[in-house]
Amino acid sequence: MKKIFCVLILCIATLSFSQSKVPFTGKRSFNIIEGYSGTGTPAYYLDVKKNGDVYFGYVQVNQASxxxxxEEINAGKYTPQVMKVQFKKYNETFYVKFDKEKIYLTDEKGNIQKSEDCCSAMENDKESCTCESAFYQ
Incomplete structure (x- = not known):
């Protein structure tokens, strides 16, 4: 009886964990790392499907030519903890988590990063800028 109960609890926990409700569906753009004019900074986006699949992508235009x-990649099913994004063209890997309004650059454990690269030109304290971005439609 104990084994059946434990298996039942495990199944329920697995189902509830694997079916985390997505915060939105559709495509959203974001800009976590502040770019500077003329650098050709990639425009990043994510696309959340109704089935929970999350796609990340970018478009970058060379300013000279x-x-x-x-590139667009499937990062797997939505999870509120942390998602790994791995682009192949430029061998770029980063970790993020997101909710309905913002996306955050994190480490592998989901801790939100702080960096001077995440600061806008207007911010004075360049050491403590949280790596986050609002979503744009």
């Missing part, structure tokens, strides 16, 4: 580079 006008050549466009883009």
């Amino acid at each position: 006008g050549e466009e580079t883009s």
